[in-house]
Amino acid sequence: MKVIVPTQLRGYTGGQPEVTAAGATLDAVLVDLDRQFPGFRFRVIDEQDRVRRHVILFVGGERQDDLASAIPAGAELQIVGALSGGA
Amino acid sequence: MPVQLYLATRKGIFIATSSADRRSWSLRDPVYLGQQCHHAVLDPRDRTTLLLASRQWHLGPTVFRSDDNGVSWKEAARPPQFTKGEPRGRAVDHVFWLTPGHASEPDVWYAGTSPKGLFRSEDGGRTWDAVAGFNDHPEQHVWVGSDKDETPDGGKLHSILVDPRDPAHLYLSMSGGGTFESTDRGATWAPLNLGVDMDFAPKKEDGTEYLFGHDPHCMVQHPTSPDRLWQQNHCGIYKLDRAAGDRWERVGRAMPKEIGDVGFPVIAHPRDPDTAWVFPMDGTGDWPRTSPGGKPSLYRTRDAGASWERQDTGLPDSQAWWTVKRQAMCSDLRDPVGLYFGTTSGEVWSTIDEGASFQLLFRHLPHVFAVTAGEPA
Numbered sequence: 001m002k003v004i005v006p007t008q009l010r011g012y013t014g015g016q017p018e019v020t021a022a023g024a025t026l027d028a029v030l031v032d033l034d035r036q037f038p039g040f041r042f043r044v045i046d047e048q049d050r051v052r053r054h055v056i057l058f059v060g061g062e063r064q065d066d067l068a069s070a071i072p073a074g075a076e077l078q079i080v081g082a083l084s085g086g087a
Numbered sequence: 088m089p090v091q092l093y094l095a096t097r098k099g100i101f102i103a104t105s106s107a108d109r110r111s112w113s114l115r116d117p118v119y120l121g122q123q124c125h126h127a128v129l130d131p132r133d134r135t136t137l138l139l140a141s142r143q144w145h146l147g148p149t150v151f152r153s154d155d156n157g158v159s160w161k162e163a164a165r166p167p168q169f170t171k172g173e174p175r176g177r178a179v180d181h182v183f184w185l186t187p188g189h190a191s192e193p194d195v196w197y198a199g200t201s202p203k204g205l206f207r208s209e210d211g212g213r214t215w216d217a218v219a220g221f222n223d224h225p226e227q228h229v230w231v232g233s234d235k236d237e238t239p240d241g242g243k244l245h246s247i248l249v250d251p252r253d254p255a256h257l258y259l260s261m262s263g264g265g266t267f268e269s270t271d272r273g274a275t276w277a278p279l280n281l282g283v284d285m286d287f288a289p290k291k292e293d294g295t296e297y298l299f300g301h302d303p304h305c306m307v308q309h310p311t312s313p314d315r316l317w318q319q320n321h322c323g324i325y326k327l328d329r330a331a332g333d334r335w336e337r338v339g340r341a342m343p344k345e346i347g348d349v350g351f352p353v354i355a356h357p358r359d360p361d362t363a364w365v366f367p368m369d370g371t372g373d374w375p376r377t378s379p380g381g382k383p384s385l386y387r388t389r390d391a392g393a394s395w396e397r398q399d400t401g402l403p404d405s406q407a408w409w410t411v412k413r414q415a416m417c418s419d420l421r422d423p424v425g426l427y428f429g430t431t432s433g434e435v436w437s438t439i440d441e442g443a444s445f446q447l448l449f450r451h452l453p454h455v456f457a458v459t460a461g462e463p464a
Binding site: 055 | 143144145146147149162164166168169170171172173176177178179
């Protein structure tokens with residue numbers, strides 16, 4: 001699936017704003033992203049498997065916090081640095 | 088040989104380098120600009136490894152390591168994190184404190200976090216593990232208190248001290264929670280707070296003292312007389328001589344009454360165990376936590392806290408409403424000792440004559456969280 005990467009995470013993707021990753025669930029996609037870009041997952045998901053407070057994940061345009069959720073066919077994952085995280 | 092300052096700020100880390108005589112300084116462009124950098128420490132054992140505790144506002148906490156004097160950095164492969172699935176559901180919000188381990192354990196480091204947790208690395212900061220004897224102690228949730236016992240941006244575990252005589256002998260402090268001691272490398276812990284005031288708690292009906300729950304802001308151990316501990320607490324300045332017992336003495340009572348003995352940092356003279364410095368702040372009324380009267384000053388004792396002298400030559404004499412955070416004041420190892428501090432308003436000051444006069448090194452930086460000094464190899 002296509003993954004849209006916010007500026008805050010592009011240090012992990014070599015500056016790429018879009019990457020691809022595979023997985024049947026949101027968690028599997030994030031694991032694949034971490035395999036490709038070591039350290040990526042921990043910057044998005046904390047050690048208790050919660051989406052970080054100031055990160056929002058959109059799957060197919062819908063906000064998604066459930067890592068076990070299935071990825072619909074053709075959906076994109078967009079990772080957003082939330083407005084609440086700026087200071 | 089230059090002295091370097093590692094300036095961890097609310098918006099990145101800056102590295103300043105002195106001339107050999109410490110009279111002129113240069114400042115590099117920031118690294119990790121925009122990240123909340125809480126502590127950067129050069130390893131005094133190899134004078135090469137530099138660790139940085141940082142939180143990207145969106146992406147959470149991590150630790151970076153540099154082996155080339157801060158030119159390039161690599162993120163820890165496993166940053167400090169609580170055990171997955173642990174019953175209290177804790178997750179590290181930010182890594183607040185870094186302490187290099189004992190000289191005999193060259194790759195060991197300790198980290199303190201918010202929420203209050205203790206972590207240890209045995210590979211120079213590349214991977215970190217929880218110190219289970221502290222984080223998972225059945226009483227730990229009682230020691231650390233509730234969210235009303237925390238600093239506004241979360242409770243802090245700080246002032247991790249490693250006894251230079253014994254790598255298994257550790258101290259740590261918590262805001263709030265108090266000071267604790269381990270003699271077995273962190274497997275077990277005991278509180279060490281007798282004699283420390285708790286103005287923010289009611290007196291116990293049975294007249295006994297609270298054993299923990301205190302609010303140490305900063306604690307240091309004298310490097311050559313390790314039985315001598317200094318503590319700047321929310322409720323005063325204290326000294327403890329372990330050889331004489333385990334009861335802290337409120338030496339801040341000798342401070343001028345109009346200044347008081349509230350503050351964040353305390354630093355010890357690197358050679359003279361009877362000399363220490365504090366930077367008082369206003370802890371009256373609404374607790375503005377600014378320099379008392381808008382007139383910043385260090386106070387020095389040279390007689391183990393029996394008396395304190397004001398040192399403010401060169402500092403603003405009015406309308407300076409900043410203060411100095413607990414990690415933001417340090418010394419070098421030169422003779423005479425150089426002292427350095429960074430302010431909440433983004434200034435960095437120095438003295439190279441042990442406080443007789445101060446010079447402004449830099450201004451217009453972000454809010455300074457931490458200043459440490461080193462002499463890189």
